[in-house]
Amino acid sequence: MKVVRAAYAGACYGVQRALDLALKAVEDGGAAYTLGPLIHNPQVVRQLEERGVRAVDGADDVRDGDTVIIRSHGVTPEVKRMAQARNLPLVDATCPHVARAQKAAAQLAEQGRHVVVVGEAGHPEVEGLVAYAREAGAPVSVAAGPDDLPDALEGPVGVVVQTTQTSEALDAVVAALEERGVEPLVKNTVCFATRQRQEAAAALADEVDAIVVIGGRNSSNTTRLADICAAACPRTHHVETPGEIDPAWFEGCDTVGVTAGASTPEEQIDAVTSLLEGL
Template sequence: MKVIRARYAGACYGVQRALSMANDVVARGEAACTLGPLIHNPQVVDDLAARGVSVACRVEDVADGDVMIIRSHGVTPQVRDAAASRGLAVLDATCPHVARAQKAAENLARQGCHVVVVGEAGHPEVEGLTAYACGAGGAVDVVAGPGELPDGLCDPVGVVVQTTQMQEQLDAVVEALRARGLSPVVKDTVCFATRQRQEAAAELAQTVDAMVIIGGRNSSNTTRLAEICAKACERSFHVEAADEIDPAWFRDCRTVGVTAGASTPEDQIQAIEDVLRAL
């Protein structure tokens, strides 16, 4: 069985940057914790915990003297203020693309726009985007698609999107707003790395007998990849680790494609590819 990796797969710049920053803290021997999981990859989070980087759910849970690492998904301005009021040492590992989306949401609100955030309600990145817009005085709605747009919207409307969403979701929301006669100000903040991985996964899934999508089940971008692959390849399997691979999935397969979310390090991809090649 031939194993083919997608042209673009695995950890993006923002994730690699966050991991490098956390590893530097470990190397310096400093006590540290991340506010929420550093990235949406359980194996990576467990490895950091084993090396002394714990996870705190709230600023109040951060021990005095610990370095508080802001996760790659970013945090709300209120969280930053709470950390500052305690005098905590803060290491900001927010993905630069997420920071750009936060600034876009804030600017739209400052321009007087009703801000529409296209993304998953409750996701930490979306909570941050919402908070930045609200903090700038804007009214905000979070929608997963055009069917969730509220009634009564009127110009000016601004649109910003969670960085790991599919381009089609953003386009559908913008089209629905324009169909209402509105003229939305659109900030396309879909991450280029996310777009590359989605396009490469869709391309590969059309040419192979089966697809394996690697990454945390709590990872938004990996979940999007799994959805994209499933549309093009009936035998698509989302796994987090090599021990989940079932040889029966690949009976009569001549080719299997492999892709991985932007929160998936290279060693995890290699481990699963090794298992697949050994079948």
């Protein structure tokens, strides 16, 4: 069975940057705390904890003098202020693309627009985008798709998008607004690395008999990759570790594809690939 890796797969710049910053914060044996998991990869989060980087719910759970790390998904302005008010050493590991989206949400709000955030309600990145827009004084709506748009939108509208969403999701929401006669100001903040991985996964899924998507089940970008692959290749399997793989999945397969979410480090991809090559 031939194993083919997607042209673009695995940890993106923002994730690798966050990991590097977190490990640097504890390289002298100190303790550091991330406000929520640093990235959406349970195995990596456990490894970080073994190195002294622990995930907590909020700044109140951090001891005085210990370092606070803002995770790659970012936090709300209020959470950042709470950490600063306690004079806690602060390491901002917010992905630069997420920071750009936060700035865009605030700018749209400052222009007096109703801000529509295209993304998953409750996702930490989306919660941050909503908070940045609301702090700037705007009404905010979250829409994963056209059906989530409110019946009425007062005044001019601005649109910003969760960085790991698909461009198709953004286009669908914008098209629905335009059908209502609304001409929104759109800030397309979909991350280029996310788009690369989605396009590469879709292309690979068309060429193989089965495909394995590697990454945390709590990772929205990995789950989205699995959905994209499943649309083209019914034998799509989302796993976090090699131990989850069942050889029976690949009976009759000549080729199997491998892709991975932006929160998946290289060693996890290598472990799954090695197992598949040995089947």
